[in-house]
Every structure is written in C-alpha cells, then in structure tokens.
Amino acid sequence: MKRRFGYKHILLGLTLSIAVTGCANTKPNNPTNETQGGGTPVETPAAKQLKVKTFYTDDNLDKLFEREVNITYTADSDKYKAALDALKTSPDAKLFPLSKGITYRSAKLDSGNLTIDLSIASDGRLGAPGEDLLVESIRNSMFQFTEVKTIEILVDGKKTESMMGHVSLPHPIKRN
Known part of the structure; x- marks a missing residue:
C-alpha cells in the first residue's frame, strides 16, 4: 500500500x-x-566617549601641563569620575600623574556642586608643591564641565582642612 x-x-x-x-x-x-x-533581557547602555583636558606635571613639580585624552563612560553622571580616573595615568611619558596614588571613590553632581570622595594611598602623598598642583589639576579638570559650579573634595568621606596636610582646601572650591 x-x-x-x-x-x-x-x-x-x-x-x-x-x-x-x-x-x-x-x-x-x-x-x-x-x-x-x-x-528577561537587560539592555546595557552604549558606551560614550568624550575628549577632555587633563593636567599633569613634570619632574620639577612647578607647573601643570595640559593634555587631551578620551574618556569612556556609560551614564552622563559617570563622566566626572572617568575624567578624574584619567588623571591617574599620563598619556605623555615625560609628565607625572599627580593622582597616581589616589583612588577616586565617587564623583556626584547635585545642583551644580560636584562632590568628589577620594582616598590617598601612602605612596600617593605629595609635598606642598605636589599637593597644590594636585588640587589645581582636579579643579581644572572638573571646571571644564560647564554644569559644575563648585567642587567639594572629601577625603575618605570627610571634609578635611587639607588633603595631605600642606595646602588649605576650600569648602567648596568655587569657579573663578
């Protein structure tokens, strides 16, 4: 069949x-x-890139040198920490990163005030000229963002008179 x-x-x-x-x-x-x-699938935000100015010094620790680097971040609120983390490594072998021994724990913007919480490793401590340049490099790097009006720097979550004991730290640091 x-x-x-x-x-x-x-x-x-x-x-x-x-x-x-x-x-x-x-x-x-x-x-x-x-x-x-x-x-359920989770969508991951696409990475964004931004060219920012970063600041380093030379062996003499007498002035800052500006360099442009690309940072990568996902949310707009992450760009400040990404820019701070870029200060930890110099794109130029002749320049010294003042933030090498610094851990930037957080950087949060609220109504124009950027609060930066950082920790300093023992090998990250600098003398007075280095500390002064470090504060200036953070200041210059963060004030390039027009939405940042003031900067509050905390060391291990606390307001301190100085980051490393040499230079007075204003609370907050104001844009000139």
Missing part, C-alpha cells in the same frame, strides 16, 4: 520544523547576552 503525502502532512511538517528551529535559538536579543531574574 502506497502512502500519499497531502498538503496536511506538508503543512504539519513545516510547522514542526519552524517550532524546532525557534526553540533552538536560546540567546536573548541583546548585545551583552545578559538577563535579569525570570530570563
């Missing part, structure tokens, strides 16, 4: 093929392949 395949059999075969193919694709439809609870 010969069996004939009619349109119902063909239609059933196609339906099963499509169903099996659809089930085989288990990747979520997002660029990072991340999911949150329940398997």
Whole structure:
C-alpha cells in the first residue's frame, strides 16, 4: 500500500520544523547576552566617549601641563569620575600623574556642586608643591564641565582642612 503525502502532512511538517528551529535559538536579543531574574533581557547602555583636558606635571613639580585624552563612560553622571580616573595615568611619558596614588571613590553632581570622595594611598602623598598642583589639576579638570559650579573634595568621606596636610582646601572650591 502506497502512502500519499497531502498538503496536511506538508503543512504539519513545516510547522514542526519552524517550532524546532525557534526553540533552538536560546540567546536573548541583546548585545551583552545578559538577563535579569525570570530570563528577561537587560539592555546595557552604549558606551560614550568624550575628549577632555587633563593636567599633569613634570619632574620639577612647578607647573601643570595640559593634555587631551578620551574618556569612556556609560551614564552622563559617570563622566566626572572617568575624567578624574584619567588623571591617574599620563598619556605623555615625560609628565607625572599627580593622582597616581589616589583612588577616586565617587564623583556626584547635585545642583551644580560636584562632590568628589577620594582616598590617598601612602605612596600617593605629595609635598606642598605636589599637593597644590594636585588640587589645581582636579579643579581644572572638573571646571571644564560647564554644569559644575563648585567642587567639594572629601577625603575618605570627610571634609578635611587639607588633603595631605600642606595646602588649605576650600569648602567648596568655587569657579573663578
């Protein structure tokens, strides 16, 4: 007895093929392949890049030298910390990064006041000229953002008279 395949059999075969193919694709439809609870895809914000001015010194510790670097961040609120972190490594081998021993814990803008919380490692401590230049490099780097009107620098979460004991630290630092 010969069996004939009619349109119902063909239609059933196609339906099963499509169903099996659809089930085989288990990747979520997002660029990072991340999911949150329940398997719902989470969209990751795209990284943004911005060219900013950063400031370093030479071996003499007598003045600042400006360089432009690209920073990468995801949210606009992260650009301040990204710019501060850029002060930790110099793009020029002849210049010294004053922030090398500094950990920038946070940088948050609220109504024009940028609060920077930092920690200083023992190898990050500088003498009076270096501390003065460090404060100036932070000031210059942050005031390039027009929305920043004042800067409040905290050391380990506290207002201090000085970052390292040599130079008075105004609370807040105001734009000239």
